[in-house]
Amino acid sequence: MKKIATLIALFLTLTACSEDADDNAVAETNASVSFKFTHNWNDQLLDSSNFENLDLTNENGEVINIDRIRYLISRIELINTDNNLSYVFDGYKFTDLSNEDTYDFSPETNAVPLGNYQLKFIWGFNEQDNINGAYPDLNIASWNWPDMLGGGYHFLQFDGMYNVNTTNPAPFNYHNGTARVSEGVFEQNFATITFSESFTISNNATIEVKMNIAQFFTNPNTWDLNVLDTPLMPNYTAQKMMQENVLSVFSLGEIIQ
Amino acid sequence: MKYWITYCLLTIIICSCSKSEDTINNNDAYVPIPYQLEVPQHFDQLLIDPIIPFDNPMTEEGVSLGKRLFYDRILSVDNTKACASCHMPQNGFSDSNKFSIGVSGNFGNRNSMPLINLAWNFDDKYFWDGRALGLEHQALEPVTNPIELENPSWSDVEDRLNNHPEYPNLFNQAFGTSTITKDLVTKAIAQFERTLISGNSKFDKFLNGGATLTAQEQEGLNVFMDEERGDCFHCHGNPNNPLWTDNQFHNNGLDATFTDLGLGAVTGNPNDNGKFRSPTLRNLAYTAPYMHDGRFLTLDDVIEHYSSGLQNSSTIDPLMKKVEQGGVQLSEEDKNNLKAFLLSLSDPSFINNPAFLPQ
Numbered sequence: 130m131k132k133i134a135t136l137i138a139l140f141l142t143l144t145a146c147s148e149d150a151d152d153n154a155v156a157e158t159n160a161s162v163s164f165k166f167t168h169n170w171n172d173q174l175l176d177s178s179n180f181e182n183l184d185l186t187n188e189n190g191e192v193i194n195i196d197r198i199r200y201l202i203s204r205i206e207l208i209n210t211d212n213n214l215s216y217v218f219d220g221y222k223f224t225d226l227s228n229e230d231t232y233d234f235s236p237e238t239n240a241v242p243l244g245n246y247q248l249k250f251i252w253g254f255n256e257q258d259n260i261n262g263a264y265p266d267l268n269i270a271s272w273n274w275p276d277m278l279g280g281g282y283h284f285l286q287f288d289g290m291y292n293v294n295t296t297n298p299a300p301f302n303y304h305n306g307t308a309r310v311s312e313g314v315f316e317q318n319f320a321t322i323t324f325s326e327s328f329t330i331s332n333n334a335t336i337e338v339k340m341n342i343a344q345f346f347t348n349p350n351t352w353d354l355n356v357l358d359t360p361l362m363p364n365y366t367a368q369k370m371m372q373e374n375v376l377s378v379f380s381l382g383e384i385i386q
Numbered sequence: 387m388k389y390w391i392t393y394c395l396l397t398i399i400i401c402s403c404s405k406s407e408d409t410i411n412n413n414d415a416y417v418p419i420p421y422q423l424e425v426p427q428h429f430d431q432l433l434i435d436p437i438i439p440f441d442n443p444m445t446e447e448g449v450s451l452g453k454r455l456f457y458d459r460i461l462s463v464d465n466t467k468a469c470a471s472c473h474m475p476q477n478g479f480s481d482s483n484k485f486s487i488g489v490s491g492n493f494g495n496r497n498s499m500p501l502i503n504l505a506w507n508f509d510d511k512y513f514w515d516g517r518a519l520g521l522e523h524q525a526l527e528p529v530t531n532p533i534e535l536e537n538p539s540w541s542d543v544e545d546r547l548n549n550h551p552e553y554p555n556l557f558n559q560a561f562g563t564s565t566i567t568k569d570l571v572t573k574a575i576a577q578f579e580r581t582l583i584s585g586n587s588k589f590d591k592f593l594n595g596g597a598t599l600t601a602q603e604q605e606g607l608n609v610f611m612d613e614e615r616g617d618c619f620h621c622h623g624n625p626n627n628p629l630w631t632d633n634q635f636h637n638n639g640l641d642a643t644f645t646d647l648g649l650g651a652v653t654g655n656p657n658d659n660g661k662f663r664s665p666t667l668r669n670l671a672y673t674a675p676y677m678h679d680g681r682f683l684t685l686d687d688v689i690e691h692y693s694s695g696l697q698n699s700s701t702i703d704p705l706m707k708k709v710e711q712g713g714v715q716l717s718e719e720d721k722n723n724l725k726a727f728l729l730s731l732s733d734p735s736f737i738n739n740p741a742f743l744p745q
Contacts, residue, residue: 181657196704262626265434269508271632273624275611286620288704300704302613359707360613 159240160386161333164205166224166232167382168198170343177229184293187346189353192294193301198226198342200285201272202322203254205234207246210327216241221254223267245329248336252320252375253284253306259319278362279307279315285371287345291354301358303345305375308368318372324381337382344378345371416559418445421577423505426585428593432626436505436580442522442573444580447560452578454556455571457744460546462489462535469528469575472498476737478669479582484680488533495646497680500673502666502736505580507633514662514678516635517652521579525572540568547571584668584736585628592730593625599730606727609720616692616716616724620705621664630668630731635661639696639706640677648678660701671732685728689721
């Protein structure tokens with residue numbers, strides 16, 4: 130009996146010790162990295178509480194209201210700038226601006242070796258991942274991209290009204306996904322987002338990624354909603370302009386560790 | 387330290403004691419048989435698992451009790467109406483009346499809702515305006531609603547059930563207690579409602595390789611999926627979302643001014659005025675009339691609404707296109723094809739399933 134008691138005591142002591150270690154000390158060689166996405170329209174921060182209520186002016190001068198923004202990114206990757214080894218996080222991130230629970234991304238499998246890194250991810254899904262119907266959580270969000278346009282999934286659904294300062298506001302549906310060249314001929318349309326900044330991961334870290342929604346209408350293509358409002362999904366030129374504009378939408382924010 | 391050891395030993399002893407006690411109890415109590423939901427194969431593959439609350443696991447006894455309660459007029463104040471009076475199997479568990487009639491002949495301003503694949507309503511918000519959270523919680527309302535089953539209070543219903551010759555025993559078999567409470571009544575009903583699965587329409591058979599679509603149905607699917615024509619899929623699902631709804635709230639352009647604020651009355655947010663939950667497009671052949679107020683008698687009326695009848699308002703969904711012209715003006719051929727496709731989502735085996743009908 131005494132032996133059992135001692136064993137229990139020992140066990141308790143041990144667990145107590147290891148808990149301490151987790152709480153205070155630096156993970157010796159690996160860090161857990163999570164991501165926090167913030168959204169803005171130039172200087173204006175957007176979140177679930179305000180994004181539907183703002184009159185926003187785009188580069189071309191139209192005043193718009195936003196109804197809905199949902200977007201998908203995947204293959205979030207940290208590339209070690211010393212040895213070029215990359216650490217790719219599992220899964221994808223589906224964000225709905227109306228639901229703040231979707232702003233953060235905390236990958237489960239998460240052991241990034243300490244070191245100097247650059248961040249990279251895919252806008253949407255690349256061809257390998259953009260498989261028709263393969264992701265139940267995206268299916269129930271009706272996030273699918275029609276077969277007749279190449280199938281797979283949306284990358285972006287950005288809906289709202291423009292010319293809201295006039296007597297004739299009109300809807301726009303800025304939806305991005307696979308581009309249809311002609312009937313039955315499709316072209317991949319994802320984008321690789323790379324950030325030039327290098328940073329040091331020395332501890333568990335939270336990396337902020339900023340998304341400036343205004344840039345979808347800005348750079349390099351100044352978007353004229355009077356010409357390109359809806360439907361844009363089957364419009365090859367519009368799809369390719371979106372693929373170009375998304376490259377200037379994201380920037381690296383604060384890194385907290 | 388010594389105290390710790392004693393404490394640990396004590397815990398171990400207590401645990402082992404209580405275990406043996408459990409076993410003794412279990413020998414006496416009836417153990418209900420776990421119920422296995424029959425999930426269609428393509429649901430299993432394309433959708434996330436149905437939601438079954440951990441505090442209301444499904445059992446054979448619970449489901450069959452829930453079914454009996456669903457059809458039993460004992461739940462109404464004067465024994466004249468049951469849930470099924472307004473949720474009739476032959477109508478896809480909805481009502482062919484524009485507004486359902488309650489016990490004393492009163493009616494409200496909402497059309498009854500079909501009860502289809504509710505276990506896949508992942509946000510768990512029920513009613514046209516989403517005001518009830520959870521299916522168990524939803525079932526509390528109709529029993530005391532003054533235009534539905536009209537009981538002055540739940541305790542009257544509990545008394546009637548507790549004094550019934552059979553119900554106490556049935557509750558004992560399902561839940562291990564013969565004391566009937568409103569919580570157990572709604573748990574049983576919710577278990578039955580979760581079994582109301584529809585996944586065997588012609589279109590489902592087509593997806594599973596067991597049927598071919600006519601040219602008209604195929605072309606109708608194209609209209610549905612075409613952003614330039616129907617553009618229905620952004621709110622009503624697609625072949626990879628066989629629920630045929632997003633279960634989200636939208637204003638689909640029915641009115642320029644609102645007599646019923648819908649979601650807006652629930653959230654208090656004016657941006658939500660005139661928004662209602664997108665219904666599933668399954669079983670439309672049986673669920674007329676359509677929309678939250680049952681304003682459209684036929685599918686032709688519904689299609690005409692989206693094609694040329696849109697009404698502008700400040701909360702209209704931007705997916706509603708060409709509102710100033712009333713809509714995208716589908717051709718007659720597109721309208722007919724769209725209708726043929728919509729009807730391929732109706733599932734006769736759902737309304738005739740003997741497991742859903744009273745014994």
